[in-house]
Amino acid sequence: MLLGSLVGLDIGTGGAKGLLVDAEGRVLTRAMVSYPLLTPRPGWSEQDPEDWWKASVEVLQLLSKETRGKIAGIGLTGQMHGAVFLDERGEVIRPAILWNDARTGEECRQIENLVGSDKLKEIAGNPALAGFQAPKILWLRKNEPENYAQVRHVLLPKDYVRFKLTGELATDASDAAGTLLLDLRKRNWSDELLSALSIPREWLPEVFEGPEVTGKITREAERLTGIPSETPVVAGGGDNAASAVGVGVVEEGTGLLSLGTSGVIFVHTDAPRTDPEGAIHCFCHAVPGKYHLMGVVLSAGASFQWYRDRLASEEKEMAARLGLDPYELLTAEAGRVPPGAEGLLFLPYLTGERTPHMDPDARGAWIGLSLAHRREHLVRAVLEGVAFALRDSWVRIQRLGESPPEFRAVGGGMRSTLWREILASVLGVPLRRLAVEEGAAYGAALLAGVGAGVFPDAREAVRRAVRLEDTVEEPDPELVALYSEIYQRYVRLYPALKKARTFQKELD
Helix, strand or coil, X not given: CCCCEEEEEEECCCEEXXXXXXXXXXXXXXXXXXXXXXXXXXXXXXXXXXXXXXXXXXXXXXXXXXXXXXXXXXXEEECCCCEEEECCCCCECCCEECCCCCCCXXXXXXXXXXXXXXXXXHHHCCCCCCCCHHHHHHHHHHHCHHHHCCCCEEECHHHHHHHHHHCCCEEEHHHHCCCCCEECCCCEECHHHHHHHCCCHHHCCEEECCCCEEEECCHHHHHHHCCCCCCEEEEEEEHHHHHHHHHCCCCCCCEEEEECCXXXXXXXXCCCXXXXXXXXXXXXXXXXXXXXXXXXXXXXXXXXXXXXXXXCHHHHHHHHHHCCCHHHHXXXXXXXXXXXXXXXXXXXXXXXXXXXXXXXXXXCEEECCCCCCCHHHHHHHHHHHHHHHHHHHHHHHHHCCCCXXXXXXXXXXXXXHHHHHHHHHHHCCCEEEECCCCCHHHHHHHHHHHHHCCCCCHHHHHHHHCCEEEEEECCCHHHHHHHHHHHHHHCCHHHHHHHHHHHHHHHC
Protein backbone atom coordinates (compact mmCIF):
# COMPACT_ATOMS: atom_id res chain seq x y z
CA MET A 1 0.00 0.00 0.00
CA LEU A 2 1.27 3.44 -0.98
CA LEU A 3 1.08 5.82 1.97
CA GLY A 4 1.07 9.58 1.72
CA SER A 5 -1.21 12.59 1.84
CA LEU A 6 -4.18 12.97 -0.49
CA VAL A 7 -5.43 16.16 -2.12
CA GLY A 8 -9.04 16.90 -3.06
CA LEU A 9 -9.63 19.94 -5.27
CA ASP A 10 -13.16 21.27 -5.84
CA ILE A 11 -13.79 23.78 -8.65
CA GLY A 12 -17.01 25.23 -7.29
CA THR A 13 -19.16 28.08 -8.55
CA GLY A 14 -17.99 30.40 -5.78
CA GLY A 15 -14.34 29.37 -5.58
CA ALA A 16 -11.72 26.62 -5.59
CA LYS A 17 -11.51 24.63 -2.37
CA GLY A 18 -8.71 22.23 -1.51
CA LEU A 19 -8.18 19.70 1.25
CA LEU A 20 -5.06 17.84 2.35
CA VAL A 21 -6.06 14.50 3.87
CA ASP A 22 -3.99 11.76 5.50
CA ALA A 23 -4.24 8.01 4.88
CA GLU A 24 -6.89 7.64 7.61
CA GLY A 25 -9.11 10.35 6.20
CA ARG A 26 -8.16 13.07 8.71
CA VAL A 27 -8.10 16.56 7.22
CA LEU A 28 -4.67 18.12 7.71
CA THR A 29 -5.34 21.52 6.18
CA ARG A 30 -7.80 23.45 4.02
CA ALA A 31 -7.59 26.30 1.55
CA MET A 32 -10.10 28.24 -0.53
CA VAL A 33 -9.76 31.02 -3.10
CA SER A 34 -12.81 32.76 -4.55
CA TYR A 35 -13.45 34.02 -8.06
CA PRO A 36 -16.22 36.10 -9.67
CA LEU A 37 -19.42 35.03 -11.40
CA LEU A 38 -20.12 36.80 -14.68
CA THR A 39 -23.71 37.69 -15.65
CA PRO A 40 -23.40 39.64 -18.93
CA ARG A 41 -27.14 39.35 -19.66
CA PRO A 42 -30.27 38.37 -17.70
CA GLY A 43 -30.38 34.59 -17.40
CA TRP A 44 -26.73 34.17 -18.42
CA SER A 45 -24.15 32.73 -16.04
CA GLU A 46 -20.47 32.49 -17.01
CA GLN A 47 -16.97 32.30 -15.57
CA ASP A 48 -13.48 32.71 -16.95
CA PRO A 49 -11.73 29.30 -16.83
CA GLU A 50 -8.45 31.12 -16.22
CA ASP A 51 -9.92 32.31 -12.92
CA TRP A 52 -10.43 28.65 -11.95
CA TRP A 53 -6.84 27.87 -12.86
CA LYS A 54 -5.34 30.83 -11.00
CA ALA A 55 -7.39 29.99 -7.89
CA SER A 56 -6.42 26.31 -8.15
CA VAL A 57 -2.74 27.22 -8.38
CA GLU A 58 -3.05 29.36 -5.25
CA VAL A 59 -4.94 26.64 -3.36
CA LEU A 60 -2.43 23.95 -4.31
CA GLN A 61 0.47 26.22 -3.35
CA LEU A 62 -1.05 26.62 0.11
CA LEU A 63 -1.64 22.88 0.48
CA SER A 64 1.81 21.90 -0.80
CA LYS A 65 3.45 23.99 1.93
CA GLU A 66 1.66 21.88 4.55
CA THR A 67 2.54 18.44 3.21
CA ARG A 68 4.54 16.12 5.38
CA GLY A 69 6.16 13.69 3.01
CA LYS A 70 4.78 12.33 -0.24
CA ILE A 71 1.49 13.29 -1.90
CA ALA A 72 0.00 9.97 -3.01
CA GLY A 73 -2.63 11.43 -5.37
CA ILE A 74 -4.98 14.25 -6.30
CA GLY A 75 -8.72 13.94 -6.93
CA LEU A 76 -10.76 16.54 -8.82
CA THR A 77 -14.38 17.54 -8.48
CA GLY A 78 -16.46 20.58 -9.29
CA GLN A 79 -19.58 22.19 -10.64
CA MET A 80 -21.22 20.04 -13.30
CA HIS A 81 -22.65 20.75 -16.76
CA GLY A 82 -20.50 23.77 -17.69
CA ALA A 83 -18.99 24.12 -21.16
CA VAL A 84 -15.35 25.14 -21.66
CA PHE A 85 -14.49 25.67 -25.33
CA LEU A 86 -10.84 25.29 -26.39
CA ASP A 87 -9.17 25.93 -29.76
CA GLU A 88 -6.52 23.79 -31.47
CA ARG A 89 -3.80 25.26 -29.21
CA GLY A 90 -5.77 24.40 -26.06
CA GLU A 91 -6.59 28.07 -25.45
CA VAL A 92 -9.94 29.21 -24.05
CA ILE A 93 -12.14 30.69 -26.78
CA ARG A 94 -14.80 32.40 -24.65
CA PRO A 95 -16.00 32.42 -21.01
CA ALA A 96 -17.40 29.08 -19.84
CA ILE A 97 -21.20 28.77 -19.81
CA LEU A 98 -22.26 27.40 -16.42
CA TRP A 99 -24.77 24.94 -14.97
CA ASN A 100 -27.19 27.68 -13.88
CA ASP A 101 -27.28 29.46 -17.25
CA ALA A 102 -30.79 29.62 -18.74
CA ARG A 103 -30.16 30.76 -22.33
CA THR A 104 -30.59 27.41 -24.12
CA GLY A 105 -34.33 26.73 -23.98
CA GLU A 106 -34.61 26.73 -27.78
CA GLU A 107 -31.65 24.37 -28.10
CA CYS A 108 -33.23 21.95 -25.62
CA ARG A 109 -36.34 21.79 -27.79
CA GLN A 110 -34.10 21.25 -30.82
CA ILE A 111 -32.35 18.32 -29.12
CA GLU A 112 -35.68 16.72 -28.20
CA ASN A 113 -36.80 17.04 -31.83
CA LEU A 114 -33.55 15.72 -33.33
CA VAL A 115 -33.19 12.75 -31.00
CA GLY A 116 -36.70 12.14 -29.75
CA SER A 117 -37.57 12.60 -26.08
CA ASP A 118 -38.02 8.89 -25.36
CA LYS A 119 -34.76 7.95 -27.12
CA LEU A 120 -32.91 10.69 -25.27
CA LYS A 121 -34.09 9.46 -21.87
CA GLU A 122 -33.33 5.86 -22.88
CA ILE A 123 -29.71 6.62 -23.81
CA ALA A 124 -28.72 9.59 -21.63
CA GLY A 125 -31.12 8.90 -18.75
CA ASN A 126 -32.44 12.47 -18.72
CA PRO A 127 -34.44 14.97 -20.79
CA ALA A 128 -32.82 18.01 -22.39
CA LEU A 129 -32.33 20.74 -19.79
CA ALA A 130 -30.99 24.26 -20.17
CA GLY A 131 -28.23 23.65 -17.64
CA PHE A 132 -26.67 20.66 -19.42
CA GLN A 133 -23.62 20.89 -21.68
CA ALA A 134 -24.99 19.62 -25.01
CA PRO A 135 -27.48 22.49 -25.57
CA LYS A 136 -24.67 24.96 -24.84
CA ILE A 137 -22.68 23.54 -27.76
CA LEU A 138 -25.68 23.97 -30.06
CA TRP A 139 -26.20 27.50 -28.75
CA LEU A 140 -22.62 28.40 -29.62
CA ARG A 141 -23.04 26.97 -33.13
CA LYS A 142 -26.08 29.17 -33.79
CA ASN A 143 -25.23 32.36 -31.93
CA GLU A 144 -21.43 32.65 -32.07
CA PRO A 145 -20.41 30.94 -35.32
CA GLU A 146 -16.99 32.61 -35.32
CA ASN A 147 -16.22 31.07 -31.93
CA TYR A 148 -17.78 27.74 -32.87
CA ALA A 149 -15.50 27.50 -35.91
CA GLN A 150 -12.47 27.56 -33.58
CA VAL A 151 -13.65 24.77 -31.25
CA ARG A 152 -11.50 21.63 -31.08
CA HIS A 153 -12.18 20.52 -27.50
CA VAL A 154 -15.11 20.83 -25.08
CA LEU A 155 -14.42 20.24 -21.39
CA LEU A 156 -16.28 20.32 -18.10
CA PRO A 157 -15.03 22.83 -15.49
CA LYS A 158 -12.90 20.52 -13.32
CA ASP A 159 -11.48 18.90 -16.44
CA TYR A 160 -10.07 22.19 -17.66
CA VAL A 161 -8.05 22.35 -14.43
CA ARG A 162 -7.02 18.72 -15.04
CA PHE A 163 -5.80 19.73 -18.51
CA LYS A 164 -3.69 22.52 -17.02
CA LEU A 165 -2.28 20.20 -14.33
CA THR A 166 -1.51 17.17 -16.50
CA GLY A 167 -1.81 18.14 -20.16
CA GLU A 168 -4.43 15.37 -20.53
CA LEU A 169 -7.97 15.67 -21.88
CA ALA A 170 -10.06 13.44 -19.62
CA THR A 171 -13.25 13.32 -17.58
CA ASP A 172 -15.12 10.88 -15.34
CA ALA A 173 -18.40 9.05 -15.92
CA SER A 174 -20.40 10.91 -13.25
CA ASP A 175 -19.58 14.35 -14.63
CA ALA A 176 -19.90 13.20 -18.25
CA ALA A 177 -23.40 11.87 -17.49
CA GLY A 178 -24.49 15.49 -17.01
CA THR A 179 -23.56 16.53 -20.54
CA LEU A 180 -26.52 14.75 -22.22
CA LEU A 181 -23.99 13.09 -24.57
CA LEU A 182 -23.12 9.99 -22.54
CA ASP A 183 -24.62 6.53 -23.01
CA LEU A 184 -25.60 5.93 -19.39
CA ARG A 185 -25.34 2.15 -19.54
CA LYS A 186 -22.13 1.97 -21.59
CA ARG A 187 -20.59 4.76 -19.45
CA ASN A 188 -19.04 6.24 -22.58
CA TRP A 189 -19.95 8.79 -25.24
CA SER A 190 -22.99 7.93 -27.34
CA ASP A 191 -22.22 7.84 -31.07
CA GLU A 192 -25.97 7.96 -31.74
CA LEU A 193 -26.46 11.20 -29.80
CA LEU A 194 -23.31 12.81 -31.18
CA SER A 195 -24.35 11.96 -34.73
CA ALA A 196 -27.89 13.28 -34.25
CA LEU A 197 -26.53 16.58 -32.88
CA SER A 198 -23.59 16.81 -35.34
CA ILE A 199 -21.03 17.09 -32.54
CA PRO A 200 -17.59 15.57 -33.38
CA ARG A 201 -16.60 12.81 -30.95
CA GLU A 202 -12.97 13.96 -31.09
CA TRP A 203 -13.98 17.17 -29.33
CA LEU A 204 -14.78 15.20 -26.17
CA PRO A 205 -12.26 13.88 -23.63
CA GLU A 206 -11.71 10.23 -22.75
CA VAL A 207 -14.09 8.94 -20.04
CA PHE A 208 -12.65 7.24 -16.92
CA GLU A 209 -14.11 5.84 -13.71
CA GLY A 210 -13.80 8.03 -10.62
CA PRO A 211 -10.71 6.42 -8.98
CA GLU A 212 -8.81 5.81 -12.24
CA VAL A 213 -5.57 7.73 -12.84
CA THR A 214 -5.99 10.11 -15.79
CA GLY A 215 -2.52 11.68 -15.84
CA LYS A 216 0.31 13.04 -13.74
CA ILE A 217 1.39 16.50 -12.65
CA THR A 218 3.65 18.08 -15.27
CA ARG A 219 6.91 19.86 -14.54
CA GLU A 220 5.28 23.20 -15.42
CA ALA A 221 2.40 22.51 -13.02
CA GLU A 222 4.93 21.57 -10.34
CA ARG A 223 6.70 24.89 -10.85
CA LEU A 224 3.43 26.78 -10.40
CA THR A 225 1.76 24.77 -7.64
CA GLY A 226 4.53 23.11 -5.66
CA ILE A 227 2.88 19.70 -6.15
CA PRO A 228 5.65 17.29 -7.26
CA SER A 229 5.66 16.26 -10.91
CA GLU A 230 4.53 12.69 -11.57
CA THR A 231 1.93 12.91 -8.77
CA PRO A 232 -1.08 10.96 -10.12
CA VAL A 233 -4.36 12.77 -10.75
CA VAL A 234 -7.49 10.60 -10.69
CA ALA A 235 -10.70 11.20 -12.61
CA GLY A 236 -12.72 12.23 -9.54
CA GLY A 237 -16.39 13.10 -9.97
CA GLY A 238 -19.04 15.73 -10.39
CA ASP A 239 -19.69 17.68 -7.21
CA ASN A 240 -22.74 15.71 -6.06
CA ALA A 241 -21.20 12.31 -6.77
CA ALA A 242 -17.96 13.29 -5.02
CA SER A 243 -19.94 14.65 -2.07
CA ALA A 244 -21.77 11.32 -1.87
CA VAL A 245 -18.45 9.47 -1.63
CA GLY A 246 -17.34 11.92 1.04
CA VAL A 247 -20.36 11.17 3.23
CA GLY A 248 -20.40 7.42 2.66
CA VAL A 249 -23.19 7.05 0.10
CA VAL A 250 -21.50 4.32 -1.95
CA GLU A 251 -23.86 1.32 -1.73
CA GLU A 252 -27.52 0.34 -2.01
CA GLY A 253 -29.79 1.68 0.70
CA THR A 254 -27.85 4.92 1.24
CA GLY A 255 -28.71 8.49 0.31
CA LEU A 256 -27.83 12.09 1.08
CA LEU A 257 -29.81 15.26 1.47
CA SER A 258 -27.81 18.40 0.70
CA LEU A 259 -28.99 21.88 1.60
CA GLY A 260 -26.69 24.50 0.14
CA THR A 261 -27.37 27.12 -2.54
CA SER A 262 -29.35 24.38 -4.22
CA GLY A 263 -31.06 21.44 -2.54
CA VAL A 264 -30.25 17.89 -3.60
CA ILE A 265 -31.67 14.45 -2.86
CA PHE A 266 -29.11 11.82 -3.95
CA VAL A 267 -29.79 8.07 -3.75
CA HIS A 268 -27.24 5.39 -4.66
CA THR A 269 -28.32 2.60 -7.04
CA ASP A 270 -26.34 -0.38 -8.28
CA ALA A 271 -28.04 -0.20 -11.69
CA PRO A 272 -29.47 2.68 -13.76
CA ARG A 273 -33.13 3.44 -13.04
CA THR A 274 -34.37 6.05 -15.43
CA ASP A 275 -37.60 7.91 -14.80
CA PRO A 276 -39.90 7.41 -17.83
CA GLU A 277 -41.31 10.89 -17.21
CA GLY A 278 -37.82 12.40 -17.02
CA ALA A 279 -38.73 14.13 -13.75
CA ILE A 280 -35.76 12.67 -11.82
CA HIS A 281 -32.12 12.63 -12.91
CA CYS A 282 -30.26 9.36 -13.32
CA PHE A 283 -26.48 9.77 -13.54
CA CYS A 284 -23.42 7.58 -13.25
CA HIS A 285 -21.87 7.56 -9.77
CA ALA A 286 -18.19 8.28 -9.13
CA VAL A 287 -18.04 4.73 -7.74
CA PRO A 288 -17.08 2.44 -10.66
CA GLY A 289 -20.06 0.80 -12.33
CA LYS A 290 -22.63 2.39 -9.99
CA TYR A 291 -25.38 4.99 -10.50
CA HIS A 292 -27.53 7.43 -8.61
CA LEU A 293 -30.94 9.04 -8.73
CA MET A 294 -31.07 12.74 -7.99
CA GLY A 295 -33.60 15.48 -7.45
CA VAL A 296 -32.54 19.13 -7.45
CA VAL A 297 -34.17 22.32 -6.12
CA LEU A 298 -32.23 25.16 -7.73
CA SER A 299 -32.98 27.81 -5.09
CA ALA A 300 -32.93 26.09 -1.70
CA GLY A 301 -30.47 27.93 0.52
CA ALA A 302 -30.49 30.59 -2.19
CA SER A 303 -34.11 31.37 -1.33
CA PHE A 304 -33.20 31.94 2.31
CA GLN A 305 -30.16 33.98 1.28
CA TRP A 306 -32.35 36.09 -1.02
CA TYR A 307 -34.72 36.80 1.88
CA ARG A 308 -31.81 37.71 4.17
CA ASP A 309 -30.21 40.06 1.64
CA ARG A 310 -33.36 41.75 0.30
CA LEU A 311 -35.86 41.76 3.16
CA ALA A 312 -33.97 41.30 6.44
CA SER A 313 -31.88 44.46 6.80
CA GLU A 314 -32.96 44.93 10.43
CA GLU A 315 -31.97 41.38 11.38
CA LYS A 316 -28.64 41.78 9.60
CA GLU A 317 -27.88 44.98 11.50
CA MET A 318 -28.93 43.45 14.81
CA ALA A 319 -26.85 40.33 14.14
CA ALA A 320 -23.82 42.49 13.39
CA ARG A 321 -24.24 44.34 16.70
CA LEU A 322 -24.61 41.08 18.64
CA GLY A 323 -21.86 39.24 16.80
CA LEU A 324 -24.33 36.63 15.54
CA ASP A 325 -25.15 35.05 12.21
CA PRO A 326 -28.30 36.73 10.82
CA TYR A 327 -29.64 33.31 9.85
CA GLU A 328 -29.72 32.42 13.55
CA LEU A 329 -31.95 35.39 14.32
CA LEU A 330 -34.23 34.66 11.37
CA THR A 331 -34.69 30.98 12.21
CA ALA A 332 -35.24 31.83 15.89
CA GLU A 333 -38.09 34.12 14.84
CA ALA A 334 -39.48 31.50 12.46
CA GLY A 335 -39.37 28.92 15.24
CA ARG A 336 -41.97 30.93 17.15
CA VAL A 337 -44.44 30.52 14.27
CA PRO A 338 -46.58 27.35 14.26
CA PRO A 339 -45.87 24.70 11.59
CA GLY A 340 -47.66 25.60 8.39
CA ALA A 341 -46.96 29.32 8.88
CA GLU A 342 -50.67 29.89 9.50
CA GLY A 343 -51.68 29.10 5.94
CA LEU A 344 -48.78 30.78 4.14
CA LEU A 345 -47.00 28.78 1.42
CA PHE A 346 -43.84 29.58 -0.53
CA LEU A 347 -42.68 28.28 -3.92
CA PRO A 348 -38.85 28.51 -4.11
CA TYR A 349 -38.57 28.83 -7.89
CA LEU A 350 -36.53 32.05 -7.88
CA THR A 351 -34.26 30.85 -10.71
CA GLY A 352 -36.63 28.45 -12.45
CA GLU A 353 -36.70 24.82 -11.37
CA ARG A 354 -35.06 21.52 -12.20
CA THR A 355 -36.74 18.42 -10.83
CA PRO A 356 -39.47 17.53 -11.16
CA HIS A 357 -40.84 20.44 -13.21
CA MET A 358 -37.88 21.05 -15.56
CA ASP A 359 -39.09 24.61 -16.06
CA PRO A 360 -36.53 27.42 -16.43
CA ASP A 361 -39.37 29.95 -16.53
CA ALA A 362 -40.91 28.94 -13.19
CA ARG A 363 -40.94 31.73 -10.62
CA GLY A 364 -41.21 31.96 -6.86
CA ALA A 365 -44.22 33.13 -4.89
CA TRP A 366 -45.78 33.44 -1.47
CA ILE A 367 -49.37 32.20 -1.57
CA GLY A 368 -51.97 32.98 1.06
CA LEU A 369 -50.64 36.28 2.43
CA SER A 370 -52.92 38.11 4.85
CA LEU A 371 -52.75 41.06 7.23
CA ALA A 372 -52.10 38.59 10.04
CA HIS A 373 -48.77 37.46 8.61
CA ARG A 374 -45.50 38.94 9.84
CA ARG A 375 -41.91 38.61 8.65
CA GLU A 376 -41.33 35.49 10.72
CA HIS A 377 -44.20 33.84 8.83
CA LEU A 378 -42.45 34.66 5.57
CA VAL A 379 -39.26 33.01 6.83
CA ARG A 380 -41.03 29.90 8.09
CA ALA A 381 -42.82 29.58 4.76
CA VAL A 382 -39.48 29.78 2.91
CA LEU A 383 -38.00 26.96 5.01
CA GLU A 384 -41.09 24.81 4.58
CA GLY A 385 -41.42 25.62 0.87
CA VAL A 386 -37.90 24.36 0.16
CA ALA A 387 -38.73 21.17 2.07
CA PHE A 388 -41.93 20.67 0.06
CA ALA A 389 -40.02 21.21 -3.20
CA LEU A 390 -37.55 18.49 -2.13
CA ARG A 391 -40.48 16.21 -1.29
CA ASP A 392 -41.64 16.58 -4.92
CA SER A 393 -38.47 14.74 -5.97
CA TRP A 394 -38.52 12.33 -3.03
CA VAL A 395 -42.01 11.10 -3.96
CA ARG A 396 -40.82 10.29 -7.48
CA ILE A 397 -37.62 8.58 -6.31
CA GLN A 398 -39.71 6.32 -4.09
CA ARG A 399 -41.89 5.46 -7.08
CA LEU A 400 -38.75 4.20 -8.81
CA GLY A 401 -38.23 1.74 -5.99
CA GLU A 402 -35.57 3.48 -3.89
CA SER A 403 -36.17 4.43 -0.25
CA PRO A 404 -33.10 4.66 2.03
CA PRO A 405 -33.94 4.32 5.74
CA GLU A 406 -32.16 7.62 6.50
CA PHE A 407 -30.38 10.49 4.76
CA ARG A 408 -26.90 11.80 5.42
CA ALA A 409 -27.55 15.52 5.98
CA VAL A 410 -24.97 17.91 4.49
CA GLY A 411 -24.67 21.54 3.46
CA GLY A 412 -24.76 24.88 5.24
CA GLY A 413 -28.54 24.86 5.65
CA MET A 414 -28.31 21.74 7.81
CA ARG A 415 -26.69 23.78 10.58
CA SER A 416 -30.20 25.04 11.36
CA THR A 417 -31.93 22.76 13.85
CA LEU A 418 -35.31 24.15 12.82
CA TRP A 419 -34.72 23.47 9.13
CA ARG A 420 -33.55 19.92 9.89
CA GLU A 421 -36.69 19.33 11.96
CA ILE A 422 -38.86 20.61 9.12
CA LEU A 423 -37.06 18.52 6.49
CA ALA A 424 -37.17 15.30 8.52
CA SER A 425 -40.91 15.67 9.09
CA VAL A 426 -41.82 16.83 5.57
CA LEU A 427 -39.87 13.93 4.01
CA GLY A 428 -40.66 11.44 6.76
CA VAL A 429 -37.05 10.25 6.90
CA PRO A 430 -34.43 10.55 9.70
CA LEU A 431 -31.46 12.84 9.02
CA ARG A 432 -27.96 12.04 10.28
CA ARG A 433 -25.19 14.62 10.15
CA LEU A 434 -21.49 14.01 9.76
CA ALA A 435 -19.11 14.54 12.66
CA VAL A 436 -17.03 16.69 10.32
CA GLU A 437 -18.40 17.76 6.96
CA GLU A 438 -15.91 18.62 4.24
CA GLY A 439 -17.96 18.44 1.04
CA ALA A 440 -17.07 17.36 -2.46
CA ALA A 441 -13.32 17.95 -2.08
CA TYR A 442 -13.23 15.30 0.63
CA GLY A 443 -14.87 12.72 -1.60
CA ALA A 444 -12.39 13.61 -4.36
CA ALA A 445 -9.52 13.03 -1.95
CA LEU A 446 -10.91 9.60 -1.02
CA LEU A 447 -11.20 8.71 -4.71
CA ALA A 448 -7.55 9.77 -5.10
CA GLY A 449 -6.74 7.41 -2.24
CA VAL A 450 -8.37 4.52 -4.09
CA GLY A 451 -6.52 5.36 -7.29
CA ALA A 452 -3.21 5.66 -5.46
CA GLY A 453 -3.64 2.37 -3.58
CA VAL A 454 -4.13 3.90 -0.14
CA PHE A 455 -7.60 2.27 -0.04
CA PRO A 456 -8.59 -0.88 -1.96
CA ASP A 457 -11.97 0.55 -3.03
CA ALA A 458 -14.51 3.25 -2.25
CA ARG A 459 -16.37 1.21 0.37
CA GLU A 460 -13.19 0.64 2.36
CA ALA A 461 -12.25 4.31 2.02
CA VAL A 462 -15.63 5.24 3.49
CA ARG A 463 -15.35 2.65 6.27
CA ARG A 464 -12.01 4.06 7.37
CA ALA A 465 -12.57 7.75 6.83
CA VAL A 466 -16.22 8.81 7.13
CA ARG A 467 -17.45 9.53 10.67
CA LEU A 468 -21.11 10.17 11.52
CA GLU A 469 -22.72 11.87 14.50
CA ASP A 470 -24.50 9.61 16.96
CA THR A 471 -27.58 11.84 17.09
CA VAL A 472 -30.29 11.62 14.43
CA GLU A 473 -33.04 14.12 13.60
CA GLU A 474 -36.13 11.90 13.72
CA PRO A 475 -39.42 12.86 12.02
CA ASP A 476 -42.11 14.05 14.43
CA PRO A 477 -45.18 11.82 13.78
CA GLU A 478 -47.62 14.66 14.40
CA LEU A 479 -45.71 16.99 12.07
CA VAL A 480 -45.43 14.24 9.44
CA ALA A 481 -49.24 14.03 9.35
CA LEU A 482 -49.68 17.82 9.35
CA TYR A 483 -47.10 18.44 6.64
CA SER A 484 -48.54 15.64 4.49
CA GLU A 485 -51.86 17.46 4.58
CA ILE A 486 -50.25 20.83 3.73
CA TYR A 487 -48.21 19.21 0.96
CA GLN A 488 -51.42 18.19 -0.82
CA ARG A 489 -52.24 21.90 -1.12
CA TYR A 490 -48.66 22.75 -2.10
CA VAL A 491 -48.56 20.39 -5.09
CA ARG A 492 -51.52 22.16 -6.68
CA LEU A 493 -49.80 25.55 -6.71
CA TYR A 494 -47.21 25.08 -9.47
CA PRO A 495 -49.71 23.87 -12.12
CA ALA A 496 -52.08 26.72 -11.25
CA LEU A 497 -49.36 29.37 -11.46
CA LYS A 498 -47.99 27.89 -14.69
CA LYS A 499 -51.47 28.16 -16.19
CA ALA A 500 -51.70 31.78 -15.01
CA ARG A 501 -48.28 32.51 -16.51
CA THR A 502 -49.39 31.10 -19.86
CA PHE A 503 -52.53 33.25 -19.74
CA GLN A 504 -50.43 36.34 -18.98
CA LYS A 505 -48.22 35.64 -22.01
CA GLU A 506 -51.31 35.42 -24.18
CA LEU A 507 -52.43 38.81 -22.92
CA ASP A 508 -48.99 40.30 -23.65
